[in-house]
Amino acid sequence: MRELPEIVGRDAFDALVIRTDYGDEAAWRAVVADLNRRWGDDDEFDPAVHLVDDPVWADRTPEEVLGAVRRDEELCVVFLADRVTMRSAGRALLALDVFEEEDDLDPMYYQELIDSPPPREFRTVPAEVHVVHANLSIGNMDFEEFAETAVAEPDPVHRSF
Secondary structure (H helix, E strand, C coil), X not given: CCCXXXXXXXXXXXXXXXXXXXXCHHHHHHHHHHHXXXXXXXXXXXXXXXXXXXXXXXXXXXXXXXXXXXXXXXXXXXXXXXXXXXXXXXXXXXXXXXCCCCCCCCHHHHHHXXXXXXXXXEEECHHHHHHHHHHXXXXXXXXXXXXXXXXXXXXXXXCCX
């Protein structure tokens, strides 16, 4: 399989959304339309999203995508429009934590992390992509907080706080 290209042209304030499923063009257009809506309490913010719609990313696993996007040192989260996204009613995207796990944690100090590592992914509706990205980018919230709201839902998808 061909090596994944570097993502270029993404502004640091843009949420990165990569399409990995090409089975339903209408579903993808619906996701893009949702991502391009104004957001915030009173729709006060313009959408800022960098869409990657290139078949070279088709059927790539989250691990493959993470390996490619980690070249961007300013990126903290990437969103995938995968098979589940395209086939679910809410078009929930897969949010992936970009930070690499520490392999050499000292068990004496980090036993809790070793026994129960923090979540590395969750699903979120397109309307929340900007909220998730903005809060993670400025360090206002951490990935685990969003993942916990998703897990608390019956489907489990983060919709809002």
